[in-house]
Amino acid sequence: MIAGSAIEPRDGYWSERNVRAMGSRAHVLTGDAPEGVIDWAMYELERLEQCWSRFRTDSELSRVNANNGVWTDVSASMLLALTCAADLHRASSGRFDPTILDALERVGYDRTFELVAPGSDTDAPTAGASAPGFGRVEIDEERSRVRLAAGVRLDLGGVGKGLAADLVARGLVDRGTRTALVGMGGDLRARGEPPADGGWDVPVLDPFDETNIAFRFPLVDGAIVTSTTRMRHWTRGGREFHHLLDPATGDSTRTGVAAVVVAAGDAWWAEGIAKSIIVGGADFGLGLVGAAHVRAWIYFDDGRVLEAGTT
Numbered sequence: 001m002i003a004g005s006a007i008e009p010r011d012g013y014w015s016e017r018n019v020r021a022m023g024s025r026a027h028v029l030t031g032d033a034p035e036g037v038i039d040w041a042m043y044e045l046e047r048l049e050q051c052w053s054r055f056r057t058d059s060e061l062s063r064v065n066a067n068n069g070v071w072t073d074v075s076a077s078m079l080l081a082l083t084c085a086a087d088l089h090r091a092s093s094g095r096f097d098p099t100i101l102d103a104l105e106r107v108g109y110d111r112t113f114e115l116v117a118p119g120s121d122t123d124a125p126t127a128g129a130s131a132p133g134f135g136r137v138e139i140d141e142e143r144s145r146v147r148l149a150a151g152v153r154l155d156l157g158g159v160g161k162g163l164a165a166d167l168v169a170r171g172l173v174d175r176g177t178r179t180a181l182v183g184m185g186g187d188l189r190a191r192g193e194p195p196a197d198g199g200w201d202v203p204v205l206d207p208f209d210e211t212n213i214a215f216r217f218p219l220v221d222g223a224i225v226t227s228t229t230r231m232r233h234w235t236r237g238g239r240e241f242h243h244l245l246d247p248a249t250g251d252s253t254r255t256g257v258a259a260v261v262v263a264a265g266d267a268w269w270a271e272g273i274a275k276s277i278i279v280g281g282a283d284f285g286l287g288l289v290g291a292a293h294v295r296a297w298i299y300f301d302d303g304r305v306l307e308a309g310t311t
Contacts, residue, residue, distance in 0.1 A: 021045040022053070022161050024185030028168065031195060032178035040175065041168050041182075048167065051077045052160040054101060061156060065101070068148035071140070077167075079144050082137070085159050088272035089134040091292055094247065095276040095284070099131040101155040103250035107241045131247035157243075158275050162225055162267035165189035186226035189267040190219045207259035207299050214305075215297075223267035227274035228259035228299075246279050255281035259299040270294060282306065 015038050016029045028041045053059045060078050074082070088096040106129075136149035148154065161184040169191040172180040179192040181200060190200050199220035206214040207228050217224050229244055229252070241252045260277045264270035273292045277285030282298055289296045289309035298306040 017042060019045065022049050022164060022184060023055075023157075024161060025183075026164075026185075027181075027183040028172075029181040029183075030172055030177045030179070031193075033172065033180075034176040037172060037175045037177055041172055044168050044171060045164060048077060048160070048164045051075060052081055052156045052164075054155050054157070061154065064146060064148065065153040068152050069150040071145045071147045073143075073145045076144065079139070079141065079146075081156050081159055081163055082139050082146055083141065084163055084268050084272075085154075085156065086134065086137075086139060088159065088269070088276070092272070092276035092280070092288060094133070095279040096158060096272045097131050097134050097247035098154045098156055098158060099134055099136065099152050100245045100247050100250070101153040103129065103131055103245050103247075104155055104243070106250065107245070107252065129250045131245075131250065133247070159268050159272055161185055162187045162189075162223070162269075162271035165223070165267040184267075186228070187223065187267045187271055188219065188225065189223045191221055194220050204261055204297075208303065217263060219263075222263065222265050223270045224261065224263045225267055225270040225274055226259060226261050227271065227278055229253065229257075229278065244275060244278050253279050255279070256301050257282055257285070257298055258301045260285070261297040261299075262294050263296075264292070264294040 014029065014031055015033055016027065017038050019026050019042055026045055028038060030038055050056065051060045054061055056062060060075060064072050064074065085098050132149065132152045136152050138147040140146070165182045165184045165187050166189050169180045169182040169189040173192040177192060179195060182189045188202060194200060199218040202217045202219045202224060203213045204215055204217055204224070206212040227244065244253050245251065246253050255278065257278045260274040262270040262274040264273065273288060273294055276288060277296065277298060280288065285296070285298055286308055295309040298308070
């Protein structure tokens with residue numbers, strides 16, 4: 001739902017790279033970057049995917065999930081993702097909850113989305129159940145370790161793409177890049193000197209018709225992200241599901257909210273808040289927007305749009 005940003009080309013100033021990462025198209029655009037820095041960004045995206053992916057059996061997340069019930073040492077990147085998830089869980093009163101992995105697999109999202117069959121009348125999912133709850137995840141920041149209670153498994157997809165965009169954008173600027181724009185699917189993070197007065201001119205697409213631009217957003221040093229029920233969906237037993245689950249029911253959300261766009265300082269925060277609004281519904285979401293200090297555009301199933309908050 002977020003299209004590429006228009007820039008004025010200057011010979012030798014801009015560099016860009018596209019790659020598939022974390023189940024999405026990753027786009028890295030740099031201005032006045034030292035030689036080799038954009039290659040670092042590609043390696044960093046691969047490293048972070050190896051850390052957080054639930055689809056790689058040898059990833060760090062898979063190791064953490066396999067060791068539930070015992071303390072497991074984790075890397076700095078994993079610890080950061082977990083503490084970000086904990087912050088979002090608290091801020092959203094539990095609407096954001098990474099312990100939904102069993103429920104995701106139960107409703108059919110048990111492999112990379114490209115391999116999920118779009119529909120089946122004979123493969124009905126088993127009855128839903130609530131997620132165990134992030135309160136059953138113990139994080140020891142001083143020792144950089146985590147312990148999942150027995151039966152708890154995590155999916156960090158709700159925070160990982162946004163956090164990756166944040167970390168890569170920050171790393172590019174820290175390594176001497178004058179300006180950086182990192183896109184991870186529907187998550188966009190800008191850092192450094194903007195390309196023009198007013199920042200990046202970001203066109204945000206209509207979630208119901210991606211051939212149309214819903215509005216344009218001036219992004220300076222911050223993030224704008226989209227979360228939607230309309231992209232990753234499938235049918236089982238004659239019933240439609242999508243990848244955004246309510247941890248209280250283990251079922252795909254059915255709150256009347258189809259998509260949410262959020263602008264905030266960091267992409268990980270914006271992504272988690274957007275998902276929490278879809279899970280909690282519009283009334284809950286309006287309160288969350290104010291408490292989280294973000295700006296949001298809430299798209300309803302019936303086509304209405306509600307804008308709220310400031311950044």
